[in-house]
Amino acid sequence: MSPPTQDTIVPLLSEIFTRRGAEEYLGEPVTIAEHMLQCAQLAEDAGASEEIIVAALLHDVGHFTHDFPTDAADRGIDSRHEEAAAKILETFFPQIVVDGVRCHVAAKRYLCATDPDYFDNLSNASVQSLHLQGGPMSDEEVRAFERIPGYRDIVQIRVWDDLGKIPDARTFGFDHHAPMIERVLQRHKEAI
Numbered sequence: 001m002s003p004p005t006q007d008t009i010v011p012l013l014s015e016i017f018t019r020r021g022a023e024e025y026l027g028e029p030v031t032i033a034e035h036m037l038q039c040a041q042l043a044e045d046a047g048a049s050e051e052i053i054v055a056a057l058l059h060d061v062g063h064f065t066h067d068f069p070t071d072a073a074d075r076g077i078d079s080r081h082e083e084a085a086a087k088i089l090e091t092f093f094p095q096i097v098v099d100g101v102r103c104h105v106a107a108k109r110y111l112c113a114t115d116p117d118y119f120d121n122l123s124n125a126s127v128q129s130l131h132l133q134g135g136p137m138s139d140e141e142v143r144a145f146e147r148i149p150g151y152r153d154i155v156q157i158r159v160w161d162d163l164g165k166i167p168d169a170r171t172f173g174f175d176h177h178a179p180m181i182e183r184v185l186q187r188h189k190e191a192i
């Protein structure tokens, strides 16, 4: 299988949502596809830019990196799903989308370090994974995180990530977002 191209990346993402999306989301009461579609919906309802909506939609696509025809997973980076996804997306997507995906776990560690209320509202599964992910950020890590361009948007994606776990919530399907993804890809292509 050859690597995805500009023409095949959206159909590939659609196919992954359809075929793999029904899988359980790490102990949460929603499937991974439901979760990602809820995050995109929250972003859209909040009036976020199309780039941010797309980042919210794709933030957990790294759970499916074995479905991408690339050697990313073979290189041993699939244990960090956000890194694996970012590696695949950076070929096609603008930096804020890539960073929104790459940093959504870091943003959780950031919020745990900077927002006292945040930790108290995390789901049990999210608290469990926090320990594996390194716990709250150190002061130094917090300062480094705040130097990432658009870090506030990345933190906001994380907030939606934590909210998008509502059983049976009604959302648009992947097809609703496909034209938006194409526009984001096109704008990025024209900008580089």
Ligand code: FE
Pocket (backbone or CB within 6 Å): 035, 059, 060, 161
């Ligand atoms: Fe998530």
